[in-house]
Amino acid sequence: MGSRFRGCRECGRFIKIVSLLHGDNDDEPDQEEDHQESAASGCPARAVRGFPADEKNKAKVQTAVGSGRRFVTGNPRSIFLGAVRLEDHLKQVGQTAAFTVANLLDEQDWQPFEARYASTGRAPYAPRLMLGLILYGVMQGVHSLRELERLARLDLGCMWVTGGIAPDHANIGRFIVLHENSLTQNFFESLTRSILKKSGTHSSTRLAGDGTVIEAACSHYKLLREEAVKARVEAAGKALAQAPTDRAAQQELEDSKRCLVVLEARQQARKRSGRSTESLSISGSETEAMVQRLKRGKGMAASYKPSVLANEDRIITALAVDPSSETKVVAAMLDQSARVVGAPAKELLLDAGYFDDGVIAAALEREVSLLCPEGKAPGIVKNSKVFHKSSFQYDSAADTYRCPAGQMLIFLKSADATQTKRAHRLYGTDACGNCPLRPQCTKSAKRRIQRHPEDTERDALRLVMQQPQVADIFRQRKAMVEPVFSHLLGQQGLSRFRRKGLCAVRREFALHVLAYNLSRAVALMRAFFARFLPATLKVSRARSLIRRIFGDHPIQSPFQPSVPLL
Numbered sequence: 001m002g003s004r005f006r007g008c009r010e011c012g013r014f015i016k017i018v019s020l021l022h023g024d025n026d027d028e029p030d031q032e033e034d035h036q037e038s039a040a041s042g043c044p045a046r047a048v049r050g051f052p053a054d055e056k057n058k059a060k061v062q063t064a065v066g067s068g069r070r071f072v073t074g075n076p077r078s079i080f081l082g083a084v085r086l087e088d089h090l091k092q093v094g095q096t097a098a099f100t101v102a103n104l105l106d107e108q109d110w111q112p113f114e115a116r117y118a119s120t121g122r123a124p125y126a127p128r129l130m131l132g133l134i135l136y137g138v139m140q141g142v143h144s145l146r147e148l149e150r151l152a153r154l155d156l157g158c159m160w161v162t163g164g165i166a167p168d169h170a171n172i173g174r175f176i177v178l179h180e181n182s183l184t185q186n187f188f189e190s191l192t193r194s195i196l197k198k199s200g201t202h203s204s205t206r207l208a209g210d211g212t213v214i215e216a217a218c219s220h221y222k223l224l225r226e227e228a229v230k231a232r233v234e235a236a237g238k239a240l241a242q243a244p245t246d247r248a249a250q251q252e253l254e255d256s257k258r259c260l261v262v263l264e265a266r267q268q269a270r271k272r273s274g275r276s277t278e279s280l281s282i283s284g285s286e287t288e289a290m291v292q293r294l295k296r297g298k299g300m301a302a303s304y305k306p307s308v309l310a311n312e313d314r315i316i317t318a319l320a321v322d323p324s325s326e327t328k329v330v331a332a333m334l335d336q337s338a339r340v341v342g343a344p345a346k347e348l349l350l351d352a353g354y355f356d357d358g359v360i361a362a363a364l365e366r367e368v369s370l371l372c373p374e375g376k377a378p379g380i381v382k383n384s385k386v387f388h389k390s391s392f393q394y395d396s397a398a399d400t401y402r403c404p405a406g407q408m409l410i411f412l413k414s415a416d417a418t419q420t421k422r423a424h425r426l427y428g429t430d431a432c433g434n435c436p437l438r439p440q441c442t443k444s445a446k447r448r449i450q451r452h453p454e455d456t457e458r459d460a461l462r463l464v465m466q467q468p469q470v471a472d473i474f475r476q477r478k479a480m481v482e483p484v485f486s487h488l489l490g491q492q493g494l495s496r497f498r499r500k501g502l503c504a505v506r507r508e509f510a511l512h513v514l515a516y517n518l519s520r521a522v523a524l525m526r527a528f529f530a531r532f533l534p535a536t537l538k539v540s541r542a543r544s545l546i547r548r549i550f551g552d553h554p555i556q557s558p559f560q561p562s563v564p565l566l
Contacts, residue, residue: 061123067114071126074163076102086160097522098136098157104521105132105161107194112186113179125167130175131187132161138515141493145169176507184510188319189340195315195517196341199524204311205346207337208480209354211307211326212489215496216289216505220301223281223291229263232256232284259287266290274420288502290324304497306509309333309348310481315520317341319513321506327354331362338366347371349477357454360461371474373465374458387441392449394459400427401449403441407431409449424450487519488512 079086113127236253289302309318318337320329350372363370401409409427417423
């Protein structure tokens with residue numbers, strides 16, 4: 001045992017406390033000597049939001065006002081660096097990000113988090129402080145649970161956000177798993193709504209969407225084909241037959257059978273679309289991940305596709321993760337964005353990868369103006385070895401197509417839907433034989449065009465994207481959403497998921513998005529003060545000069561600020 005001194009949690013005076021020689025023990029609160037402080041002395045004690053302040057504030061365990069559950073809390077205003085308060089030190093060195101993060105988290109409702117804990121037993125750490133630690137760490141690019149544990153003990157900004165608590169890595173991991181559902185939806189929407197309100201962008205109705213491919217937490221050297229998966233099932237069955245009570249053998253058989261079921265389902269999906277299944281493979285340890293091509297020429301690997309919608313200030317208003325598709329989640333993201341913003345989006349900017357019937361239908365159903373080119377840019381035809389279907393102009397009145405060579409394609413026949421093809425109408429011409437553009441149009445004797453029921457909406461979208469003013473609007477998409485993934489990958493280190501399973505991946509991505517939105521809030525607040533604070537300071541200095549010259553006599557000041565005083 002040893003003695004040391006620190007500032008009083010209430011008034012900041014140095015008092016003697018007794019602690020363990022090698023640091024505080026979370027199970028044994030510091031034993032402070034008597035430190036009486038009357039209410040009349042003006043002690044500026046302030047409790048953590050959601051917890052009542054007692055007179056001495058000695059105990060680390062306090063009762064939450066909303067739920068009545070007791071939690072281990074902390075008070076950042078009781079932390080000193082020598083004789084300087086942590087708050088004053090952070091302000092002096094210009095580290096204001098921790099204040100913005102703490103204020104935004106204080107505004108949230110923590111009762112859903114608190115309700116998940118049992119009413120008895122050892123007091124857990126306050127959810128507000130735990131999530132503050134996790135999000136602040138992700139903002140710094142820290143993802144490891146042990147690194148988060150270390151960050152809570154060493155980083156000064158983190159100490160302000162967490163109130164000085166120091167949970168171990170096991171507590172942090174259990175907290176993330178326990179509050180999985182709130183992190184991916186309810187809390188994300190609540191926190192993003194607060195960020196939009198603070199930043200003044202809650203009325204933005206123009207959104208831009210994008211997605212990427214991020215590798216799963218498994219080896220890309222251990223992918224299995226159909227034969228290997230079946231052999232694994234057979235081997236697991238034999239192992240279980242030799243040891244029927246072995247839990248590891250039972251789990252291996254369940255995992256191998258699940259892997260086979262997922263692989264067969266993907267085979268059937270490929271067959272329905274007319275694609276080959278010979279190259280189809282699956283990860284034995286991460287069955288929900290889809291083996292697909294990574295970006296930037298990194299080859300094939302088991303991975304997931306996270307997607308986001310961002311507003312003009314690059315704040316993410318909706319997120320989703322799907323194993324293989326970026327288009328299937330657009331409808332759900334539009335609904336989530338409407339809940340967050342409080343109003344449906346009016347414009348949606350997407351790149352050519354989203355030129356899909358489902359995306360067009362989702363936009364029409366929600367009366368959203370969709371701007372999505374079929375090629376790399378508005379008015380540019382999609383790349384193809386031969387003339388793409390969009391190069392043929394359809395005349396709805398005559399029910400004919402006109403090819404790039406000026407020939408007319410007439411209706412030939414209609415076909416009903418099958419297991420591998422959609423219902424369509426077939427158009428063609430007999431003028432392909434001597435056409436000089438035939439090598440660029442078809443390798444067959446005659447070119448045929450299939451028109452599907454959804455082509456009416458596609459043609460309308462192509463006409464919209466050909467308008468001159470659309471190019472100026474669509475040009476904003478890159479600045480709105482592409483820096484989002486650049487920040488997630490570069491600053492926050494989201495180059496690979498670190499948790500297995502689709503649910504865990506969604507939870508991990510939600511934490512990254514929450515941390516990103518907090519970073520955007522810090523950047524926007526800093527930009528706001530950098531722009532308007534100098535003008536306010538000039539007015540304040542001018543008023544001070546007038547008082548020095550004329551005294552405190554009531555006079556009309558000639559200085560009128562152009563912006564409201566802060």
